[in-house]
Amino acid sequence: ADQIGNELLLREDIKQQITETFGKDVLADGEIARLKLAKKVFVSRDILDKLNDIMWPPITKRIEEELAGLSKTLPANTIVIIEAPLLLEAGLEDYINVLISVTCSYDKQLKRLIQRGYTEEDAKSRLKMQTPVEDLRAKSDYIIDNIEDVDILKKEAEKLWHFIKKQSA
Numbered sequence: 001a002d003q004i005g006n007e008l009l010l011r012e013d014i015k016q017q018i019t020e021t022f023g024k025d026v027l028a029d030g031e032i033a034r035l036k037l038a039k040k041v042f043v044s045r046d047i048l049d050k051l052n053d054i055m056w057p058p059i060t061k062r063i064e065e066e067l068a069g070l071s072k073t074l075p076a077n078t079i080v081i082i083e084a085p086l087l088l089e090a091g092l093e094d095y096i097n098v099l100i101s102v103t104c105s106y107d108k109q110l111k112r113l114i115q116r117g118y119t120e121e122d123a124k125s126r127l128k129m130q131t132p133v134e135d136l137r138a139k140s141d142y143i144i145d146n147i148e149d150v151d152i153l154k155k156e157a158e159k160l161w162h163f164i165k166k167q168s169a
Contacts, residue, residue, distance in 0.1 A: 001084035001092075004062050005055055009034070017054045035117060042125040056090045067095060079168060088131055088139060098164065101140040102157075103133050104147055 008014045009032045018032055026037045041051045063082060070080055084092055093099065104112075106127065113123035137143055142164075144156045 001059055001063065001082070001086070001090070004059050008055060008058055014054065014058070018051070021050055021054065038118075038126065039122055042122065042129050045129060048129050052089070060090065060092065063092065063095065077168060079165065086130075088136070093139075098141045099139060100142045100144065100160065101136045102144045102146050102153070103136060104145065106133070108147065 009018075015027075015032055018026060018037065022037060022040050026032055026040060028036065037051070041048045063084075067080065070078070074080075082092065082096060084090065087093065087096070087099070109127055110120070110123050113126060114120055118126065142160055144153065144160060146153050
């Protein structure tokens, strides 16, 4: 879903809706500057919802189209993965049979956002708008704790992948 969202940010109609809603100062060289946009939308749920109202309908439509295309070309028991960090917030749970969540501590999330260029204040605002980890854990079928390095995360994901493939066979 993030990849689809990034592609949508390049579309003129989406850029126009975003600049009409949040102002032209979210642009840099004629393109949506994601950090600038994030600073504006992660201050309140109402403002974030305005962005979601612009972005999620075309994201959902694209996912529906891709799933429909896959259902015509792949065998019925094929496993399809939708990687969508905000899957629950977007109301996409109707499209899935199994929900896998990758979680980590608040402190680790905060540290990672700061490493990606967010100020501590911006990172905290962003995290405040996300589904609490406890809620995510309660709704998930499987949870991978991302508390170590990437190699361990990959191994855990691979183990779960093999388990799910075995279960669906």
